[in-house]
Amino acid sequence: MLLDWLINPFSEFQFMQRALAGCLALCLSAPPIGVFLMLRRMSLTGDAMSHAILPGAAVGYLVAGLSVEAMTLGGLVAGGLVVVLSGLVSRHTQSGEDSSLAAFYLISMALGVLLISTHGSSVDLLHVLFGSTLALNDAALWLLGGIATITLLGLAWIYRPLVLECLDPDFLASVSRAGSWVHLGFLLLAVLNLIAGFHALGTLMSVGLMILPGAAMRYWTRRLGLLLLGSALLALVACISGLLFSYHLGWPTSPTIILSLGVGYALSLLLGGQGGLLPRLIRRRHLEA
Amino acid sequence: MTLASRIPSRLRLGLCSLLLLTAPAFAAPIPVTATFSILGDLVKQVGGEQVEIHSLVGPDGDAHVYQPSPQDVRTLSQSKLLVSNGLHFEGWLDRLAQASGFKGAQVVASQGIQARAMADDDEEEHDGHGHDADEHHHHDGMDPHAWNDPENVIVYVNNIAQGLSRLDPEHADQYQANADAYVRQIQTLDGEYRPRFAALSAQQRRAITSHDAFGYLAQAYDLSLLAPQGINTEAEASAADVAKLIRQIRQEKIKALFVENISDPRLLEQIARETGVQPGGRLFSDALSAADGQAPDTLSLLRHNLDTLLKAMEQQ
Numbered sequence: 001m002l003l004d005w006l007i008n009p010f011s012e013f014q015f016m017q018r019a020l021a022g023c024l025a026l027c028l029s030a031p032p033i034g035v036f037l038m039l040r041r042m043s044l045t046g047d048a049m050s051h052a053i054l055p056g057a058a059v060g061y062l063v064a065g066l067s068v069e070a071m072t073l074g075g076l077v078a079g080g081l082v083v084v085l086s087g088l089v090s091r092h093t094q095s096g097e098d099s100s101l102a103a104f105y106l107i108s109m110a111l112g113v114l115l116i117s118t119h120g121s122s123v124d125l126l127h128v129l130f131g132s133t134l135a136l137n138d139a140a141l142w143l144l145g146g147i148a149t150i151t152l153l154g155l156a157w158i159y160r161p162l163v164l165e166c167l168d169p170d171f172l173a174s175v176s177r178a179g180s181w182v183h184l185g186f187l188l189l190a191v192l193n194l195i196a197g198f199h200a201l202g203t204l205m206s207v208g209l210m211i212l213p214g215a216a217m218r219y220w221t222r223r224l225g226l227l228l229l230g231s232a233l234l235a236l237v238a239c240i241s242g243l244l245f246s247y248h249l250g251w252p253t254s255p256t257i258i259l260s261l262g263v264g265y266a267l268s269l270l271l272g273g274q275g276g277l278l279p280r281l282i283r284r285r286h287l288e289a
Numbered sequence: 290m291t292l293a294s295r296i297p298s299r300l301r302l303g304l305c306s307l308l309l310l311t312a313p314a315f316a317a318p319i320p321v322t323a324t325f326s327i328l329g330d331l332v333k334q335v336g337g338e339q340v341e342i343h344s345l346v347g348p349d350g351d352a353h354v355y356q357p358s359p360q361d362v363r364t365l366s367q368s369k370l371l372v373s374n375g376l377h378f379e380g381w382l383d384r385l386a387q388a389s390g391f392k393g394a395q396v397v398a399s400q401g402i403q404a405r406a407m408a409d410d411d412e413e414e415h416d417g418h419g420h421d422a423d424e425h426h427h428h429d430g431m432d433p434h435a436w437n438d439p440e441n442v443i444v445y446v447n448n449i450a451q452g453l454s455r456l457d458p459e460h461a462d463q464y465q466a467n468a469d470a471y472v473r474q475i476q477t478l479d480g481e482y483r484p485r486f487a488a489l490s491a492q493q494r495r496a497i498t499s500h501d502a503f504g505y506l507a508q509a510y511d512l513s514l515l516a517p518q519g520i521n522t523e524a525e526a527s528a529a530d531v532a533k534l535i536r537q538i539r540q541e542k543i544k545a546l547f548v549e550n551i552s553d554p555r556l557l558e559q560i561a562r563e564t565g566v567q568p569g570g571r572l573f574s575d576a577l578s579a580a581d582g583q584a585p586d587t588l589s590l591l592r593h594n595l596d597t598l599l600k601a602m603e604q605q
Contacts, residue, residue, distance in 0.1 A: 009528070009532065012532075013531075013532055013535060013563065014562065014563045015528075015531060015532075015535070015559050015560075015563055016528065016532075018559070019528070132555060132556055133528075134528060134531050134556060134559065135555040135556040135558065135559040136559070137555065137558065137559065137562075243528060246527050246528040246529065247527075247528035247529055247532060248529065249527075249529065250527045250528075250529035250530060251527050251529075252527050253527060253528055256527075
């Protein structure tokens with residue numbers, strides 16, 4: 001009975017298998033990126049960057065119509081430009097990374113909205129720009145798989161300097177000049193994953209799959225390896241349960257997935273061994289007694 | 290101005306009075322705003338040369354998610370007549386009309402039409418989980434897509450003719466004559482397709498469309514049309530909706546599957562892949578096509594939709 005509930009949707013319907021495959025790819029790559037964003041106190045950066053990508057994807061749509069390749073490329077160019085420019089500005093002027101990123105993503109977004117409204121018809125661009133979890137075609141699946149592969153290889157390549165850059169950027173700067181390149185490469189990987197999220201989850205909520213797992217796992221462990229592994233696992237569990245609830249209860253899919261992650265986060269916040277609310281309360285009582 | 294100032298003032302006065310006398314014959318066209326392209330075309334058919342029509346939501350645009358531009362607001366404020374669909378189709382219209390300072394007359398084109406409730410009934414029949422599709426119902430359970438039934442278009446056209454006649458009584462006869470001529474064209478079209486649809490078997494009368502915009506048409510020709518996206522292009526489909534539809538296509542061996550000009554085709558393509566059914570063509574639901582497309586005016590839109598549906602249904 002329970003097994004039927006869990007397996008039947010996927011065995012009966014191809015679109016559920018495709019959704020699962022897409023989510024699996026995204027779960028391998030996006031949450032680790034989110035963990036590093038969190039460690040660098042850049043969790044909100046994901047949200048800002050997703051807005052920066054939007055106009056590029058829109059331009060891609062205007063030029064080439066509903067083509068995965070064009071929209072991905074456009075998004076990558078726009079996101080990359082914003083990241084590189086804001087990185088350059090913050091490293092060479094007084095401005096902090098957050099304010100320069102905010103400035104550039106807002107400019108990029110305004111440009112995008114302007115382009116869309118002057119050239120496009122009033123077809124709902126949210127529907128056009130974003131894929132849907134339930135409508136992943138071959139091109140989208142290849143894209144997701146490719147992005148996951150690139151992300152994992154890229155992270156493996158820059159892992160050591162990236163960890164150093166997160167923990168002790170001054171030390172890294174004193175021994176190597178790789179710091180800015182690593183930082184930039186990492187942000188580009190983040191942009192790639194946000195685009196993947198658009199295709200897989202279909203809405204701006206895709207940032208949730210990047211940020212929430214890491215934020216939740218932080219309440220369970222302080223070890224980086226466990227954080228990375230656990231966040232990917234948590235994301236996967238949330239994706240599967242989100243798909244199943246959407247299937248059995250008739251809820252729209254991507255909000256259900258993100259809300260599953262939200263439940264995971266809330267539970268971690270309450271029960272987590274590392275700074276969770278309940279364990280903390282118990283420990284305090286223990287000390288008082 | 291320079292020319293006018295060179296004309297002696299007495300003569301100018303004379304010219305002006307002459308202009309006043311002949312004003313009706315040379316009157317500038319009445320500025321009319323219609324909310325979307327199909328209504329705009331109907332107003333043009335009825336008003337002819339006497340009206341200058343502006344459609345807020347243009348060809349291939351989706352009125353569910355329309356965002357006004359300053360030009361739209363300005364044209365609306367300068368219009369003498371605003372033609373809307375009603376039936377809660379243009380949820381944004383009241384605020385827009387107020388903000389623009391529009392003071393002209395209004396015509397609700399669907400007035401007098403028996404509004405159709407949303408297709409809940411067939412959904413519940415096949416639904417074992419007791420989930421409801423209420424999340425899709427932003428139109429208060431009323432189906433606004435009345436124009437897809439030719440008989441309703443006749444009501445639309447007559448409402449528009451009345452509205453124009455009230456505003457411009459002098460040309461009332463002409464408006465009514467235009468409307469009558471147009472109604473005859475629609476009746477011819479209807480008479481052409483009705484017997485061909487009537488000849489279909491119950492098995493042939495079923496088809497899938499990407500958003501639930503053809504309820505009135507289905508009612509008029511006694512067809513059974515199903516949609517994954519619910520009534521509204523804003524609502525996101527759930528996995529349950531899609532699964533139910535796929536199961537139904539498989540069980541009932543439906544082979545007629547259609548995409549629409551305003552909604553995202555990808556979900557329907559996925560369903561087509563999954564069921565092995567080839568999409569049977571594009572239907573135009575809420576908007577005309579561009580001038581060089583397949584449905585640049587309402588009559589060709591109706592003809593194209595009926596034709597596309599019929600061809601695919603005759604094959605299954």
